[in-house]
Amino acid sequence: MDTPLPTNPWIGRTVGDRNRYRISDHLGGGGMGDVFLAVDTLLGQEVAIKMVKERLVSTADLRKRFEREVLLCAAIKSDNVVQVKDYGVTADGYPFYVMEYLTGQTLGQLLRQEKRLSRARSAYIMHQICAGLQLAHEGVIMWHDGSADTERVQVIHRDLKPENIFLISTSLGELVKILDFGIAKIANNHLAATNTGLFMGTFQYASPEQLEVRKDLDERADIYSLGIILYEMLSGTDPFGCSERRDVNGLCWVRSHISEKPTPLRSQPGCEQLPEPLEAAVMRCLQKSPRDRFASVKELDRAIQNAIGMRFDNVAAGANISQTSHSAQNTTLEDADRSLTILTYEPTIAEPPKQHSDRSEIQPAQTLTEISLKRLESLLAKYIGPIASLVLKKELAACTHFIDLVERLSAHVPANKQKEFQSFSMELLGGGNHPLTVIQPKTTKPSSDSGAISAFTINLRNVPVDENFVHRCEHELADLIGPMAKLIVQRSMKGKNSVPDLVEAIALQIPNPQTANEFRRRVIN
Template sequence: MLKPKTEVDVYIGKFLNNRYLIRDLIGKGGMGRVYLAEDAAKGGIPVAVKILMLNLANQQISQRFAREIFIGAQLGRKSKNIVRVLSYGVTEDKTPFYVMEYLQGKNLKQILKVEPLTITKFLDICQQICLGLQCAHQGISLKGEIYPIVHRDIKPENIFLIDNAKSEIVKILDFGIAKFLTERSGMTLTDSFIGSLPYCSPEHMEGRKLLDVRSDIYSLGVLMFEMLTGKHPFQTQSNSFGTWYQAHRFQTPPAFTEVNPQVKVPQELQQLVMSCLAKEVSDRPQNISQILETLESVKLQNYDAQPINNDSLENLSTVQLVPVTSVSEKECLQKTWPKNKPIAPIGFPHLLHTNQGTVATYWAMLSQQEITKFLDKTYGTEFIAKINVYPMLLWVTVLYDAQLSLTRWLSYFLDMKDNRGQKIVRVLAERGYYHLLFFALEEPTRCAHVMTLTLTATQRQQLADWLALNHNSDELISSNQARTLLKTEYEKLKLEILQNLAVNPQISKSSFRTWVSKLFERFFQILAHNN
């Protein structure tokens, strides 16, 4: 993972487990050494092998090493932004090792030394770091329980950028000192202080037992400040523990212009970084999702997306009638009802940041009985707008059971004068689908069911056109007046919408699969009869 260098070593030139040929030493860490190796079982493809250092092979270090293997193996499969653990074993002298993907590129520390980051590149790198951290914070499964993971060592050396012809891929490295958190109490399962002093949170240095994901958010804040200015937010006289603790606990981070007057950072981004660097955990963003939302907002404000053309929409709609969304659907099923929302039959949109990118979702709370009634039934999506008088649209989702004559209308106003409203409309147009998350009133803690609803090419183009018109639209009425106008139009159109659903019904994916299965069954029956 670092540039190979020559060093005499007992492992170089030897095979591990008759499979991994060790070629060179490429790095040293706190717990072990990392080697470039070839996987003989897969045609000699390069891999990286981390071997525990013998002089550190005590019980505590061995447990940490085993934990690193376990965490890396689970998280690497869940997120493309976390380095993948491929295998593990022990050497002939009983020293544990594990095998991970070999990364070619540079770590963030090497990059920051030679080139400042543009806002565009910063946003791209930071979003990928956040997606990897979000995956870790969502947790891994251990004996039937979900345990969030705190990395505890976010720093430039542990952020790796892979050279890729299409785009840069960011990987988070080294979960060697990560902590499991119990979901109920937030207590850590290990207590000793280990970390990189310039990037540690105050509570981490104090050894608090209630260390949680907001400690990683503080370290990310330090990293973001450095990425944007080229300098660390705190200056110390020495590199001692005490000096760094005083800095993290008591020093106020300087303004961006004080550190680098040439840097032009959007105000919203500056506020985000400063909030991540808050001394008290309660003053920071409470989770990575909040940071991702701000990054998306900054991206939207500063960089206009490319317009969507008819050709691309038609290709998307014809090639893939039902999008492959199994991964993001599984992530939806892990979601919990927000604490700031009442336990009541309400609905609201939310941009979900998944490993497949940002997806529009609509969260609805209904009774368990009502949810059951509408599963696999007819559904429809409508957008109602009067852009010529105010840039607002009404997003309507209809659940319809023709046999029982039951209808549930889910609606929400999206004000495109607001950055969040613009972003939701843009993602709907670009993705062409959204997830509908059902939460039961009786058991509101976890998502009970997910449906994926698709938009037509015409709807997607309509949304794109409204976004384009939004930049030049006049506000002839107030936002409240626009809501009243759209609601009146909505009531007029309800009957027409239901009539359209009766003629051209849309069905959920599970029902769609059942229908296809029956169709093929009937097809083979006809073939058998003809033969």
């Protein structure tokens, strides 16, 4: 008779207010907690639950501190931070919080598969991490219990590492989400309450001041961790060589972070061709003293983009690339089916470029159509992933001939695949050293729906607020900003007798304008 495999004791249990969440599977775990797949029985949705391993000391003060930390995490509203939906403490004292359930892989899993990433993809991932951290570092608004007073509270992650960076493939490209905001602080609260002066975090990515268990941590501790992560993405190893040692342990990392000098990035094998400004940005993150690092993630993000000559203006839309070294001449062309804009990229240098001896004679100009661009992007994506669209836009702006474009694109492809990529690309583009003329669909500015919303609002001016509408507001707002929704709605109801007045009062308390507009759209449509 086969012995049944042991199962996690949490599987099959229900947690939360009125046993709202039924745990169905164990997704993974780490030093501070385990992640479970669960079903929200109220909404019928799958969610992820992080169960903190340490029990809370049974004091009202510590439970309030836990609630405060989770509410801070829930208040970080960014596409690049995992959304916290709910929280609680089990009957036997284990704190947990409920998150959106994501499908994809962690940056750690990706690095174990590919060892290292291209500079463009590394910068693209780092840009999104910085975008999420910026909102947290700038501070979130918190209300004081029993009053209308508010305060802005800075949130430091404290445990940034590849396993806490989640990558999701979408139709618009690769979306990055930061996981586990605040869990290190929650664990530290437990240790402080039990008089245990231990470091909580991950040795490999911790800043010197964290390892010294200093209490005056600020955003520069997170910036140090980002430096370690970016170094690893670009080189495939860590700055101190600890991961290459057989006897690696926590003391090795502590000694390295506190007293050893990191190895210059460009001295690592395969990193010799990285731009010097990129190396300088990474090494600045790794300075022992916080005052010698970047002052903010916004400053770090700008330095990385400048170093590689790319701009990520809008991640959600696939990111627009701006490049200062080349200009574009735009001519509008009316077509039978759609309007097109012909973009002819020309160098700003007046002198004609010298011809290489191995190039064929220059042929008449040939058009690279929208379909050809899509095919080329799909081909490139097979080698470098979702970052392909960004790389293609950048290199198009720097090229005048087909061969130039293929050669520049192949530089982003792994060395052992470059010849294969060049062969497929030239076959796709028809070969030859044609001057490069690109035809793309004319982009039109999306029309705002604010007019429609305003007209609809006028029609609702005399509609009174009822209980069903209040519940709807609470539900939609909770989906957008988390557990603070009910409190915000209840406070906004004072003196608001019509639907538009209540909606606007709630929207004005949402710090992110895009989120506020989304809330308006949901509840008045």
